[in-house]
Amino acid sequence: MTGVERTQVAIIGAGPAGLLLAHLLAADGIDAVVLEARSRAYVEQRVRAGVCEHPTVELLRSLGLADRLDREGLPHEGLSLRFDRADHRIDLHALTGKTITVYGQQELVKDLIAARLATGAGIEFEAADVALHDLATDSPRVTWTDVDGGRHELRCDAVAGCDGFHGVSRPSIPSDAITLHNHDYPFAWLGVLAKTPPSSHELIYARHARGFALHSMRSPEVTRLYLQVPPDETLDGWSDARIWDELATRLEVDGPFTLREGPVLEKGISPMRGFVAEPMRYGRLFLAGDAAHIVPPTGAKGMNLAMADVYRLAPALVALLRQGRAELADGYSERCLRRVWRAEHFSYFMTTMLHRAPDVDPFLDQLQLSQLRYVTGSTAAATGLAENYVGLPLD
Ligand SMILES: Cc1cc2nc3c(=O)[nH]c(=O)nc-3n(C[C@H](O)[C@H](O)[C@H](O)COP(=O)(O)OP(=O)(O)OC[C@H]3O[C@@H](n4cnc5c(N)ncnc54)[C@H](O)[C@@H]3O)c2cc1C
Numbered sequence: 001m002t003g004v005e006r007t008q009v010a011i012i013g014a015g016p017a018g019l020l021l022a023h024l025l026a027a028d029g030i031d032a033v034v035l036e037a038r039s040r041a042y043v044e045q046r047v048r049a050g051v052c053e054h055p056t057v058e059l060l061r062s063l064g065l066a067d068r069l070d071r072e073g074l075p076h077e078g079l080s081l082r083f084d085r086a087d088h089r090i091d092l093h094a095l096t097g098k099t100i101t102v103y104g105q106q107e108l109v110k111d112l113i114a115a116r117l118a119t120g121a122g123i124e125f126e127a128a129d130v131a132l133h134d135l136a137t138d139s140p141r142v143t144w145t146d147v148d149g150g151r152h153e154l155r156c157d158a159v160a161g162c163d164g165f166h167g168v169s170r171p172s173i174p175s176d177a178i179t180l181h182n183h184d185y186p187f188a189w190l191g192v193l194a195k196t197p198p199s200s201h202e203l204i205y206a207r208h209a210r211g212f213a214l215h216s217m218r219s220p221e222v223t224r225l226y227l228q229v230p231p232d233e234t235l236d237g238w239s240d241a242r243i244w245d246e247l248a249t250r251l252e253v254d255g256p257f258t259l260r261e262g263p264v265l266e267k268g269i270s271p272m273r274g275f276v277a278e279p280m281r282y283g284r285l286f287l288a289g290d291a292a293h294i295v296p297p298t299g300a301k302g303m304n305l306a307m308a309d310v311y312r313l314a315p316a317l318v319a320l321l322r323q324g325r326a327e328l329a330d331g332y333s334e335r336c337l338r339r340v341w342r343a344e345h346f347s348y349f350m351t352t353m354l355h356r357a358p359d360v361d362p363f364l365d366q367l368q369l370s371q372l373r374y375v376t377g378s379t380a381a382a383t384g385l386a387e388n389y390v391g392l393p394l395d
Pocket of ligand 1: 012013014015016017018035036037038043047048049050051105127130162163164165166167168191270288289290291297299300301302303304305306
């Protein structure tokens, strides 16, 4: 054992949840150690989400963490639902007074890491064999092996499990103390990152008889595109040429639109899953972000939910550790889960409205079209979509 260390909060995982929590706690003078299984280079290159809700952007600004996001992020005032070979614009700004900002998750992670390191606080990258102990007591412990093979033990007052869906935190909770809700959608997304300017300055969610397609972007030079594929699909049959052909077919529209092709930088297939762990707490372990819940990406909610969780967790930990007041910590899970279930439903709504289900029949097909016409034709229905999409208020 190299050494026994002490901190107030052990944060497991340096994704958006863990990193933002570290900043929120530091702003309140609470010490934290962040343990991350991967290298800095890996987490800074991992391409994932790209849509920041209005409350997420406001939160980052309030912490002085949005300078580059404000310079380089792409504010969007609307999005398009494309069906029946036509675009139907949802004017987010006119309907809600708010916008969303397209800014790659990996860029945000870079900013949050740089800001933490600039304060002199560290992040333990490449921490292996992370294990949580004594979680049901007021003095939990975390052990791990550092990059040089040294063993460490960290004693703390609370553990924040921000280590994503495949992390170690949630499985550390005894199975009789947690309920897991799971919903597997019958499709997956084949995602492509391409070095080509976006073909439209707004996101296009396309419903097509061959399946869903999404046109998105990460910057003025990089386009992000997705295709609905079967859940067991592999990349084997998907040459770049086939991907571009299929995108062109599903994004076809009457009117001026040309899909800009370019070199494919990255491609992958992600399953579509809804998952909620309840409660998001066990003793002194608090789960946040993907460690506790997963949404299908159609609603662009996963990263935003992760940030909303830690926005609630930070004051709960401050009250618990500084004043010995437990009310916020005791209510943490319930308050988060209200937002989580809203996001689960919104993601389900967007997913089922736009994807082609394997068991679709002409009746269901017409229901889907009717829903799309209603949501784009009624100001009341469009407002419901828009206010969920830009993000419901954090408080
Ligand atoms: C293809 C794709 C597209 C998406 N698009 C969107 C979108 O448009 N909008 C949106 O809001 N969300 C989107 N998401 C979801 C979003 O990326 C996640 O919800 C978000 O990353 C959650 O953040 P997190 O901090 O909870 O978890 P993560 O980002 O997963 O971070 C967890 C961290 O913990 C580390 N870790 C794991 N195990 C351990 C361990 N044992 N010890 C120490 N560290 C560990 C991991 O390496 C990781 O760095 C998308 C996801 C995917 C895959």
